[in-house]
Amino acid sequence: MNDASPFLDLDPGGPRVSVRFDGTDHALPEGANLAAALLAAGVRVFRATPVSGAPRAPFCMMGACYDCLVLIDGVTRQACMTRVTDGLVVERAPGRDLHDG
Amino acid sequence: MDEVDLLILGAGPAGMAAAAEAAGAGLVVALLDEQARPGGQIYRDVTAVPPARAAILGPEYRAGRPLAEGLADPRIRHIPGATAWKIDPDRTIAYSVDGKAALIRGRRLLIASGALERPVPIPGWTLPGVMTAGAAQILLKQSGILPRRAVIAGSGPLLYLIAAQMVRAGTPPLALVETQTRGDLLAALPHLPGAIRGWRSMAKGLGWIAELKRAGVPRHRGARDLAVDGAGRAEALALTAGGRRRTIPCETVLLHEGVVPNIQATRLLGLPHRWDQAQRCFVPRHDRWGETPLPGIHVAGDGAGIGGALVAELSGRLVGLCAAAALGRLDPVERDRRAAPLFRTLARERAVRPFLDAAYPPGPQTLSPADGTIVCRCEEVTAGEIRRHARLGCKGPNQAKAFGRAGMGPCQGRFCGLAVTAILAEANGQSPDETGYFRIRPPIKPVTLAEIAAMAPTGPDKDSA
Numbered sequence: 325m326n327d328a329s330p331f332l333d334l335d336p337g338g339p340r341v342s343v344r345f346d347g348t349d350h351a352l353p354e355g356a357n358l359a360a361a362l363l364a365a366g367v368r369v370f371r372a373t374p375v376s377g378a379p380r381a382p383f384c385m386m387g388a389c390y391d392c393l394v395l396i397d398g399v400t401r402q403a404c405m406t407r408v409t410d411g412l413v414v415e416r417a418p419g420r421d422l423h424d425g
Numbered sequence: 426m427d428e429v430d431l432l433i434l435g436a437g438p439a440g441m442a443a444a445a446e447a448a449g450a451g452l453v454v455a456l457l458d459e460q461a462r463p464g465g466q467i468y469r470d471v472t473a474v475p476p477a478r479a480a481i482l483g484p485e486y487r488a489g490r491p492l493a494e495g496l497a498d499p500r501i502r503h504i505p506g507a508t509a510w511k512i513d514p515d516r517t518i519a520y521s522v523d524g525k526a527a528l529i530r531g532r533r534l535l536i537a538s539g540a541l542e543r544p545v546p547i548p549g550w551t552l553p554g555v556m557t558a559g560a561a562q563i564l565l566k567q568s569g570i571l572p573r574r575a576v577i578a579g580s581g582p583l584l585y586l587i588a589a590q591m592v593r594a595g596t597p598p599l600a601l602v603e604t605q606t607r608g609d610l611l612a613a614l615p616h617l618p619g620a621i622r623g624w625r626s627m628a629k630g631l632g633w634i635a636e637l638k639r640a641g642v643p644r645h646r647g648a649r650d651l652a653v654d655g656a657g658r659a660e661a662l663a664l665t666a667g668g669r670r671r672t673i674p675c676e677t678v679l680l681h682e683g684v685v686p687n688i689q690a691t692r693l694l695g696l697p698h699r700w701d702q703a704q705r706c707f708v709p710r711h712d713r714w715g716e717t718p719l720p721g722i723h724v725a726g727d728g729a730g731i732g733g734a735l736v737a738e739l740s741g742r743l744v745g746l747c748a749a750a751a752l753g754r755l756d757p758v759e760r761d762r763r764a765a766p767l768f769r770t771l772a773r774e775r776a777v778r779p780f781l782d783a784a785y786p787p788g789p790q791t792l793s794p795a796d797g798t799i800v801c802r803c804e805e806v807t808a809g810e811i812r813r814h815a816r817l818g819c820k821g822p823n824q825a826k827a828f829g830r831a832g833m834g835p836c837q838g839r840f841c842g843l844a845v846t847a848i849l850a851e852a853n854g855q856s857p858d859e860t861g862y863f864r865i866r867p868p869i870k871p872v873t874l875a876e877i878a879a880m881a882p883t884g885p886d887k888d889s890a
Contacts, residue, residue: 329573330554330572330573330574330676330677331564331570331571331572331573332570332571332572332573332594332595332596333569333570334477334478334481334569334570334571334594335475335477335478335569356568357567357568360564360567360568360570361568363564363570364568364570368553368554368658369553369657369658370553373803373805375804375805376805378551378805379552379553379657379658380551380553381553381554381658382556382560383555383556383557383560383802383840384541384542384556384557384559384560384840385556385557385559385560385563385564386466386541386559386560386563387459387870388541388687388836388839388840389802389836389839389840390803390834390835390836391551391802393835399873400871405459405508407461
């Protein structure tokens with residue numbers, strides 16, 4: 325999670341709020357698209373698939389592929405359809421144990 | 426239940442233009458859209474984009490702003506953040522906003538649900554770091570972020586556009602890997618004279634290619650056997666071009682083999698679809714006013730057949746006029762007078778399509794993925810497994826669900842449906858029309874039981890006419 329982000333942020337200014345993802349705290353732009361903000365923060369793997377435990381991350385960014393599923397307040401949600409708010413606690417969506425295959 | 430004159434699903438160019446045209450004729454309009462701001466994917470967040478980002482995105486993107494601002498008309502109720510999960514032939518939509526469900530009905534209904542990226546099943550396409558080119562565009566438009574070390578791969582004008590935008594932003598792609606061949610270009614040449622009528626689109630595309638050339642972005646044309654390599658994430662794209670196998674190290678791979686109509690809503694409605702061989706996708710049947718065989722239900726925009734943003738806008742306007750006339754707010758003669766220039770511009774804008782469709786066809790891996798390649802991302806079903814289903818007697822996608830769960834995951838076939846149809850059609854020696862598509866059932870987006878339970882009881886509705 326501490327890797328330099330593979331993404332360039334054109335507008336890094338603006339207010340940031342604290343979001344916890346999978347146990348790690350991130351300062352993300354308030355009101356941003358959660359999937360985009362986590363990608364920009366260097367998060368590369370969002371979940372493991374229920375079938376094989378393969379790692380997945382956002383693929384379509386338009387609410388169609390469901391690869392960015394996360395767990396918020398016990399509800400499975402699409403990170404790309406969720407806004408960043410202060411104090412958001414995001415967990416990995418239920419799946420098999422992550423493998424590196 | 427809410428009732429309006431024209432109910433529209435999707436606030437892209439088609440939906441926004443239909444709303445403006447209908448409201449201008451005095452209709453009460455409701456416009457449901459999943460996103461927080463209007464624009465669809467093509468004009469995503471166009472009303473909120475900072476100037477520097479707008480400059481990178483270019484004039485074609487900024488052109489969407491007046492359409493989005495047109496939604497301020499008091500006769501238009503824009504309902505953002507709305508997830509439609511059930512749509513009935515009586516033109517009622519069940520939707521949720523912030524976890525609250527509601528019903529709304531239109532005297533006319535327009536499905537303007539736009540396009541999806543065509544599935545590009547290549548080895549490694551499920552790895553983190555692999556995204557659609559459209560996803561990269563959305564990240565740029567809405568969030569102002571761009572991949573630093575990306576390879577763009579596939580076929581179609583959108584590849585040049587996103588690559589040119591990355592150049593303007595100062596993070597040029599490491600390479601542009603194109604699957605179309607010289608043969609495709611030759612096959613497209615007979616369509617060139619017709620395409621001249623749409624010369625503006627052609628000039629734009631050539632401009633983007635010139636930008637890439639000036640920036641020194643390497644292009645690999647006629648690329649075959651694409652594969653994303655990496656342990657747990659994308660680390661390189663491998664390909665064969667010019668008789669040579671090469672591997673391009675990268676962090677992000679952006680895939681694109683064109684876009685196809687998003688037919689979840691029209692399939693859910695049970696509307697008839699036909700296979701469009703030129704665009705290699707299913708399109709809902711409709712007349713020149715976008716009207717489908719179901720009374721009062723229209724389609725417009727890319728969801729009615731891929732034509733791009735301007736075609737979408739024009740087709741949306743036609744639906745607005747048609748709805749106004751059908752509901753007695755516009756004299757049919759006046760409808761035709763207003764529609765005539767729209768039909769003329771539409772013909773001009775569509776003229777470039779046959780050339781583009783032939784010059785940038787989906788690559789061979791997209792049309793017939795190798796056995797070991799995952800086709801259904803959700804259930805991790807490979808092309809080889811689908812072919813094995815066919816050998817055991819599986820004739821169509823709905824049977825394939827029972828054979829091996831393809832299409833039964835959360836995306837409900839959005840990113841495997843066309844590939845499953847193509848593989849079964851080829852294996853069984855049938856046409857795509859004979860092979861068919863997944864049957865789409867509600868809910869087409871996830872909805873909690875609590876949301877359904879909390880809905881106001883609807884019972885026999887005495888208020889509705």
